[in-house]
Amino acid sequence: MATLGMHRDFLLEFAALEKPVQKRVFEVFEKFAAATHAGLHLEKLTHQKDPRLRTIRITDFWRGVVLKAETGGSYLLLKVLPHDKANDWAAKHRASVNDATQGIEIRNDVALERATAGLRALAAGEPARLFPASGYPDKVLRSLGVDEEILPIIRLIPDEDHLEALHKVLPEQQYDVLLGLATGMSPEQIDRELVQAYARTAAQPARGSEDDELGTAMARSRGRVALVSGADELLEIMERPFDAWRVFLHPSQYQVAYQESYAGSARVTGGPGTGKTVVALHRAYHLARRLPADAPDGCVLLTTYTKDLAAELERCLELLVTDDSVRARIRVVNVDALANEIVRADRGGGPLKLVFDQKEITARWERITRRLGLDFTDVFLDQEWRHVILAQAVATPEEYLKVTRTGRGSGLGPLKRLQVWRAVAAFEEQLRQAGEWTFLQVCAEAARVLDGRGERPFRHVVVDEAQDLHPAQWRFLRALTDRGADDLFLAGDTYQRIYGNRVSLRSLGIVVVGRSYRLRVNYRTTQEILAWSTALLTGERPDDMDDGKETLADYRSTMHGERPRAAGYPTKAEELAALVVQAEQWIASGVEAEHIGVPVRFIQLGRDIAQALERAGIAACVLKAGRGGPGVRIGTMHRMKGLEFRCVAVAGVNDGTVPMKSAVTAVEVDAQQHQEDLNSELSLLFVACTRAREVLRVSWHGAPSPFLAPVTDPRP
Template sequence: MATLGIHKDFLLEFAKLEKPVQKRVHEVFGKFREHRHAGLHLEKLENPRDPRIRTIRVNKFMRGVVLAPDTGDSFLLLKVMAHDDAIAWALSHRATVNSATQGIELRDDVALEHAAASVRSATPAVDERLFTHVSDKELTRLGIDPDLLPLVRNFSDEAHLDALRKFLPEQQYDVLAGLAAGLTPDEVWRESVAVQTEHTPDAEIHPSIGDELAVAMARSQGRIALLSGPEELLDILSRPFDAWRVFLHPSQRRIAYRPSYSGSARVTGGPGTGKTVVALHRALHLARRLPTDAPDGAILLTTYTKDLAADLRGALELLIPDAPLRAKIRVVNVDALANQLVREDRGTPLAILTGQKEIHTRWKRIAQRLGLDLNDVFLDQEWRQVILAQDLRSPEAYLKASRSGRGTPLSPLRRAQVWRAVEGFTRELRDAGEWTFLQVSAEAARLLEPRTDRPFHHVVIDEAQDLHPAQWRMLRALVPEGPDDLFIAGDTHQRIYGYKVALRNLGITVTGRSHRLRVNYRTTHEILQWSTALLSNEKPDDMDGGTASLAGFRSVLRGGQPELHGSESRSGEIADLVAKVEQWVAGGVEAGEIGVAVRYLQLGKEIAQALEESGLPVCVLGSSQSTGDGVRIGTMHRMKGLEFRCVAVAGTNDGTVPLASALTPPEVDAQQHRDDLLGELNLLFVACTRAREALRVSWHGAPSPFLAL
C-alpha cells in the first residue's frame, strides 16, 4: 500500500498558499495511493544533489517537490513553490538518514558548502568557538554528520548557528541548539535523540521489502505525518494549521503516550512548548485504555476558566473525530465543576459573588463594624491565601498555621482579630445565600473526601499554575489515588493570579514523574528572546518545593524583531495601531489571525471602534462582540491560552502596566506587593508570547517600567 509523508513544517507553508493552489495540491496528491511515482508524472532533474528528489506540476506557475525512491511505494511531499523556486530548491537539497535516530533529514548542500568555505577564511580563536566543550565523538554520537564537523567546530556563537538553521538538517540543528543553550550531551541525547527511537521501536515498523524511505519516515514521526489514503490527506489539508497545532514532537509524544505512570505526573515548560497539546494527547491515550464498560465522561479534562475550557473542547474535536471515543472525556473548567457538585448536593442554584470591588467593600464594612484597623485588601488576601489555602476551620488552627509568603507579621492578638473578621464575612455571605468561587471549591472538596466512589477514572489539568489550593483539594478528591490519577500541565512563569501551592502538601506526588519541555514551537526566536528577557531576574517556584527555570528554553522558528512604539497621546497610539493592523492584513494575514491585548477592556473597545471605522472586522473577547472572525481584542487575562500570527500589545503605559489598582500597597504588605508586581510582569509576558510571527508593543506617554530592558 502506498504511503505519503508530509513534513510538519509544510502544513504551515500550505496554510499560506492561495485557495486555488491548495485545492490543486489536494487533487494532484489525492491519487497517490493509486499510482506509483511514474503515474504521478514526477520529473527528474538535471544534475541534482539527490536524484530521488523530483518535481511535479501543480498548475502553470507552481510545482511540488517530492522525495520518491526508485523502489517502494512511499513518497514524501516536501514543498509547493513557484516554478523556478521549486527547481532551485530541489537541485540544492539532499535527503539523508540521521546516524543516531535513523530518521530522514534534509540538508541544503549548496548553502552548507558555501558556509564551510566562508568560515575557513575567518576561523575564530579556539576560546571563541561555541562547541569547544563537546568532543567530536560526542557530536557524532548525537547524530552530527562527520562532514559537517569542520563547519560546526568554527561556529563562534549562537547567532552564527542560528544563521545556518534553515540549511542544516533539522535533527542536527536541534542537537546543536540544545548544546548551545547549555544542555549537556547526555541531556541532549535524552531530549532530542532517544525520544525518536523510543517512539518508533523496530516492532512498530512494517515497510514493504526494499522500501527504505518508509522506514526512515516511520522513524521521523513527530516531524512527518504518514498518510495512508486520500481521505486522510483531505482531512489534514483542509485544516493545516489546526493539524500543525496538535502535531507532537517526539519529546512531547514520549510524555503523552507513555503507557502508564505509577501515580500523578506533570509536564512543565515555557509558552509554546506544547504543554496543552501534550495534555490533549494524554487524555486521548487514557480514553483508549479505559475499560469497555467505562461510562461517558470517565476522564476529566479541565482548566481554570470557561474560555480556556472551550478552547480545549475545540482542540479535542480536532484531535478525536471519533465522537463515541471523545465522549469518554468531559471538558469543563474547575469552577463550573465545583458549582455543579455543590449545587447537586444542596438541590438549589448557587449565588456567586464575583465582583472584587464588592468583596473588598464587605471586608471594609466588617472591619469598621468590629473596630479593627485592618485593611480590606489585606483581610481578603489573608482569607484566600492562608485560611482557605490551608483549609483552616478554627481560630486555634489559624493561630498555629504557617503564613509563609505573607509579608506582614501578625501577633496572636492580631490573628484573633483577623479570625473575627473572617467569621463576620462568611456569616454575611451565608445569611445572604452567597458564595465566592473558592468557597464553592472548598465545599466541593469536603463533599468528595468521605466518598468511596470518585466521579472520574483520570483527571487531566491544563494551566495548572493558576489554581488555588482549595481547587487542588477538589481535583485530588475527584479521582482515587493510583496509576495515572492526575496528569498536570503548567508553567509558573505564566502564573497571573498569584496562588502558590506545593503539590506534595496537597497529597499530590510527582517525584520521578515530572517532565520539562524546552523547545518553543509557536513563537519566533526573536519574540521569545525579547519576552523572556522581561523575566530575566525572576525565579518562580515550580509548585513542588523547587525553583522553575527557563534554562535551555529555545525556539525553532525565526522572524523579525518585536516592534516597540511610543505615541504622545492615546488617540495617536490607537491610530498607529490601526495602521499596523491594516499593514498586516494587506500583507496577507487574515483578520482572525491578529490579536490585540490590552490591560483593561475600555481601551480594547476604543481600539475595536477605530478598527471598525477603518473597515476591519473585530471580535471583542468577553463582550457582545465576542463572535465572528475578526481581529481578536481582549484583556491580557483573556488572551491566556490563545495564539495568533500577529499580536499588538497596546496601552503598556506607566501606571497601566503594572495596573496600579492591581498592586497591594507596600505599606499594607510588602511581600504581597512584590508578588503582585510579578503577577503583572507575568501577565505582560503571557500577552507577548501569544504571537507566532510578529509582535508590536505600544504605549502613549511614559512607557511601562517593565519595558526598561
C-alpha cells in the same frame, strides 16, 4: 507495500495554496495513498544533488517534489511549488538518514557549500569557536547525530548568532542538537531529551520493510513526517492543514503525551508556546482511547480555570479526536463550573447565589473591620482569608493559631490572629445568612461532598494552565478521582501565573516526583520575540508548585523574525493613531484582521481602540466571554491568555496602568504580598507579549511602565 509520507514543511505550506491547487494535490497523491500510482510520471532532473528526488506534475504551473525510495515502494512528498522553483529546489537538496536517530533529514547542499565558504573566510580573522574540538570531541558530536559532512562546518562557527543563521541550512535534527549544546545543555541531556526521544517515539516500520530504507527512516521520523495509510487519512490531513500539530508532535512532546501509563500523577511544564496544552489534549485522548469498551461517557475530565479556555480546549479536542465513541469519554468543563454543579446537585439542584465582585467583597471586609474596631485593612483581611485560611482549609481558631503563613509578609502574634479570626468568622457568617458563596468556597464544599461520598466521578483528570489554580481548587481536583496510576495529569508554567495563587502540590497529596517533564522548545513565537519577552522577567524565579524553583534556562525557539519594537507617545490619541496605522500596514501586507491581537490592561482602552480602528474602516472585535466576531481581536491581557495571533500590538503599557495600582497590595500593608502582586502583573505583561507568533509591537502614552526598563529606552 507502498508507503506515502508527508513532510511537515509541506503540510505547513499547503494552507497557502489556492483551493483548486489543493484539490489537485489531493487527486494526484490519492493515487499514492491507494497504491495506484504506477502510471504517474516522476521526472528526474539533470545535475541534481540527490538522484532519488523527482518532480511530479500537479497542474501546468505547479509541481510536487517527491523523494522516491531506491528499493521498495515508499515515497515522501516534500514540496509543492511553481514549476521552475520546484526544479530548483529539487536540484539543490538531498535526503539522508541521521546516524543517531535513524530518521530522515533533508539538507540544502548548495547553501551548505556557500555557508562553509563564508565561515572559512570569517575564520581567518576570528579565532573564537562555538564548538571547539577540545570541548566537543568528534566522537561525542557523532554520537548525537552530527555527521562527518557537517563536523568541519560547525568547527568554523564563531558564536551562537552565526549558528542561528544556519538554521534553515543545517539538517534540522542536527541543528536542534547544536542549538541545545550552544544554550548550555550537556551532551547527556541532548541524548536523553532529543536523540533518545526520537528513538522511544518512533513508529514501528511495516513488516517486510528491511529493503525499504526510506520507509524505515520515515517511520522513525515522528515529528517531521506523517505516514499516510490510505486515501481517507490523506484527505483528513489535507483538510486540516492549519492543525498540523495534530500530526506533528515533537518527540519530546509525544513521549510525555503517549507514555502508556504513569504510576501516579504526572506533570509537564515549559514556557509559552512549548506545546503544553497540545500535550494535555493528546494525553486526554490517549487516556480515553485506551479505556475498555464499556467505560462510561465523560469519565476522563479535561479542565482548566476559565470558561473561555475550556471552550478553546473543546474546540481543539474536536479537531484531534475524530472517533465519536472516544470523544464521548472526555468531558471538558472549567473547574469552578464543575464544582458548582456538584454542590448544586448535593443541595437539590437549585442555583447557588455567588458573590464574585471583588469591590463588593473588599467593601464587606471594610465594614466588618470598622464594626469590630480592628486595625486591619480590608485588602489584608481578604488576602489572609484566601491565601492562608481557605488555602489550608483552616476550620477553627485553634488551627489558625498553629498554621504557617508562608508567603505572607506581615507577622501575626496569637492576639492578632484571634482578631483576624473574629473578622473571618463574621464575614463567613454574613455569607451564610445571605445564602451566598464565593467560587473558592464552592470548590471547598465540592471537595467535602466528594470525600464524604467516597465515590469518584472520573477515572482520569487532565488539567491545563495548572499554575493559576488555588489550593481549594486543587483539593477539589484531588477529590475527583481515585489515587493511583494516571490519576492527575497537569500542564502549566508558573512564569505565566497571573492570579497570584501559590500552591505546594506535595502538601495536597499530588506527588509528581519522578514524573515531571519540562519542554524547552517554543514552536509558536520567534526567537526574537521570545528573547525580548523573557528579558522582561529580569531574573524572576517563581516557585514550581512542588517546593522548588522554575527556570527558563535552555528555553528557545525554532523560528526567527524581526525584533519587537516599543514606542511611546505624548498622548493617548497619538498612540491610538499609530496603532491604527500599524494595523493598516499589517493588513495591507496580507495579514487577516482576525490574526491581529491587541491586549490591553483594562477594557475601556480596548473599546477606545476598537472605535479608532472602525473609524478607519478596519473591523474590530472586543472579546467577550466565549464570543468573538470578525475583525482585529481586542481584549484584556487576562482574556488573551491561551490565544495566539500572527501580529500583536500590546497597547497602553503606561506607568500606573501596568502594573495596575488597584491590583497591587500597598507595601505598608504587606511587603511580601506587594512583591507577589508585582510579579503577577509582570507575568501578565509577559503573557500578553508571548501571544505573538511573528510580530510584536508594544506602546504606551505618557510615562512607560517600569516593567519595560530592561528591554527599551524609557524615553517616549
